[in-house]
Amino acid sequence: MAQVxxxxxxxxxxxxxxxxxxxxxxxxxxxxxxxxxxxxxxxxTVGLVPPGAQPxxxxxxxxxxxxxxxxxxxxxxxxxxxxxxxxxDHAGIALDRNLAFPLDRLRELAAAGExxxxxxxxxxxxxxxxxxxxxxxxxxxxxxxxxVHDSVDLALLVPV
Amino acid sequence: MCHQAVGLxxxxxxxxxxxxxxxxxLPEVTRAVRPPRALSLPYPLGYPxxxxx
Numbered sequence: 001m002a003q004v005x006x007x008x009x010x011x012x013x014x015x016x017x018x019x020x021x022x023x024x025x026x027x028x029x030x031x032x033x034x035x036x037x038x039x040x041x042x043x044x045t046v047g048l049v050p051p052g053a054q055p056x057x058x059x060x061x062x063x064x065x066x067x068x069x070x071x072x073x074x075x076x077x078x079x080x081x082x083x084x085x086x087x088x089d090h091a092g093i094a095l096d097r098n099l100a101f102p103l104d105r106l107r108e109l110a111a112a113g114e115x116x117x118x119x120x121x122x123x124x125x126x127x128x129x130x131x132x133x134x135x136x137x138x139x140x141x142x143x144x145x146x147x148v149h150d151s152v153d154l155a156l157l158v159p160v
Numbered sequence: 161m162c163h164q165a166v167g168l169x170x171x172x173x174x175x176x177x178x179x180x181x182x183x184x185x186l187p188e189v190t191r192a193v194r195p196p197r198a199l200s201l202p203y204p205l206g207y208p209x210x211x212x213x
Contacts, residue, residue, distance in 0.1 A: 002185045002186050002203070002204055002205050003186070003188065004186060004188050004189065006204075006205075007205075020164055020189065020192040020193050021164055021168060021193065022192065022193060022194055023167050023168060023170075023171040023193055023194050023195055023196075024171065026171045026174050026175045026196055027174075027175075028174065028179070028196055028197075029174050029177045029178055029179045029180070029196075030179065031179045043166070043169055043170075043173070045162040045165045045166050045169075046162075063161070083162075085161065085162075087205065088204075088205035088206035089204070089205070089206035089207070090206060091206070092206050092207045092211070092212045093206065093212075095212035096212035096213050098209065098212075098213070099206075099207055099208060099209050099210070099212055100208050100209070102209055105209075123169070125165055125169060127161055127162030127163075127164075127165035127166065128161045128162065128165075129161055129164070129165050130161060132164060132165060132168055135165060135168055135169070136168045136172070140168055140169040140171075140172040140173075141172045141175075143169065143172070143173075144169070144172040144173040144175070144176050144178070145176065147173060147176075147178055148176050148177070148178065152178055153178070153179075154178065154179055154180070154181075155170075155173050155178050155179075155180045155181075156180070156181055156182070156183075157166045157169060157170045157173075157180060157181070157182035157183070157195075158166070158182070158183045158208050158209065159162035159163045159165070159166040159182070159183065159184070159185065159208060160162050160205065160206060160208055
């Protein structure tokens with residue numbers, strides 16, 4: 001298991017002063033149907049971008065709080081990683097994007113009948129956001145509404 | 161920072177009535193952020209779902 005004490009010295013020094021943003025209390029949503037009938041969406045913060053789409057902008061102060069939409073039929077191997085952080089090993093994701101965006105695995109679960117279906121759209125953020133106010137108030141709610149529009153029943157989120 | 165971002169995004173999805181679950185590799189951070197649900201996995205940063213295929 002990873003621990004904060006394993007992080008590079010420069011990052012530990014930064015985090016010593018950092019105040020994590022605590023989630024505002026939210027009522028737990030209830031699943032309305034069996035998992036085997038659910039439409040499932042993914043959200044990753046590894047900064048994946050479809051080929052030809054705008055990369056995440058490393059110059060945005062406080063971190064790029066935008067997101068990209070990844071279609072259900074995307075070729076996972078062709079998604080480009082644009083995470084700006086040097087605090088983790090990028091080699092695994094370079095070999096297999098499913099480590100942080102398991103769309104191929106989700107397709108397998110749908111084919112096996114373990115879930116109902118793969119949602120038509122999935123979310124990709126670049127999670128190195130030190131000033132998350134605009135993420136919380138603008139882009140995260142907007143992206144969540146997109147999943148509601150798509151009648152998503154369950155969402156799995158994967159950081160890196 | 162990724163764990164904080166995931167928690168904040170997750171909360172907005174859950175707030176609109178969609179049940180969510182997230183992975184965490186850094187439970188210390190996740191406990192501070194307090195997302196609706198999280199599953200702690202014993203993998204290093206950069207490998208949230210284990211080894212590449």
